Amino acid sequence: DAGVIQSPRHEVTEMGQEVTLRCKPISGHDYLFWYRQTMMRGLELLIYFNNNVPIDDSGMPEDRFSAKMPNASFSTLKIQPSEPRDSAVYFCASRSGHEQFFGPGTRLTVL
Amino acid sequence: AQSVTQLGSHVSVSEGALVLLRCNYSSSVPPYLFWYVQYPNQGLQLLLKYTTGATLVKGINGFEAEFKKSETSFHLTKPSAHMSDAAEYFCAVSDASGNNRKLIWGLGTSLAVNP
Numbered sequence: 001d002a003g004v005i006q007s008p009r010h011e012v013t014e015m016g017q018e019v020t021l022r023c024k025p026i027s028g029h030d031y032l033f034w035y036r037q038t039m040m041r042g043l044e045l046l047i048y049f050n051n052n053v054p055i056d057d058s059g060m061p062e063d064r065f066s067a068k069m070p071n072a073s074f075s076t077l078k079i080q081p082s083e084p085r086d087s088a089v090y091f092c093a094s095r096s097g098h099e100q101f102f103g104p105g106t107r108l109t110v111l
Numbered sequence: 112a113q114s115v116t117q118l119g120s121h122v123s124v125s126e127g128a129l130v131l132l133r134c135n136y137s138s139s140v141p142p143y144l145f146w147y148v149q150y151p152n153q154g155l156q157l158l159l160k161y162t163t164g165a166t167l168v169k170g171i172n173g174f175e176a177e178f179k180k181s182e183t184s185f186h187l188t189k190p191s192a193h194m195s196d197a198a199e200y201f202c203a204v205s206d207a208s209g210n211n212r213k214l215i216w217g218l219g220t221s222l223a224v225n226p
Contacts, residue, residue: 098205
């Protein structure tokens with residue numbers, strides 16, 4: 001298996017633009033997690049899904065953030081409009097048993 | 112509620128020296144405990160985990176950790192540090208009852224290995 005796949009790996013955009021981050025989990029994993037990592041706040045859980053259904057989105061910072069999982073093999077995290085304080089590395093992870101498998105991350109820079 | 116505290120945001124050791132990274136947790140239910148490692152510009156990967164059974168858990172790259180319930184600790188150790196061990200290390204706890212699938216994360220400890 002190729003592992004968790006995220007795209008793009010790097011994204012540079014201007015304030016106010018819409019940003020869409022993509023994730024393909026490992027086949028057969030029934031949980032998917034979106035995290036944000038910054039120097040100031042560390043690793044934050046934004047939202048997670050079970051069998052494509054959002055279970056807990058309490059970590060989503062505000063209404064500008066939304067996430068979807070239309071099927072078992074694809075999820076998106078959208079920021080609209082983006083702001084400079086959204087600059088971070090965004091990780092997607094999928095879960096098998098007790099272990100979460102992380103993707104390589106998307107480094108987002110909002111100018 | 113569960114929480115994780117990693118003592119020391121930065122640890123520096125000499126190559127060949129003992130590595131000790133500290134993790135304390137709080138949990139009102141039996142915990143599952145994890146250590147993850149993050150190399151520069153990469154995602155996190157599992158080093159080792161404790162779920163049930165033997166309290167001394169061995170992981171990849173020569174690391175091990177011991178679950179001590181009385182001390183609510185899960186410290187990570189390696190007898191002899193290697194330059195390639197330089198990375199960020201995260202301790203995490205989850206609910207063993209299975210009702211909560213989230214991991215609660217520590218803030219991480221950055222390990223530097225000096226030649």
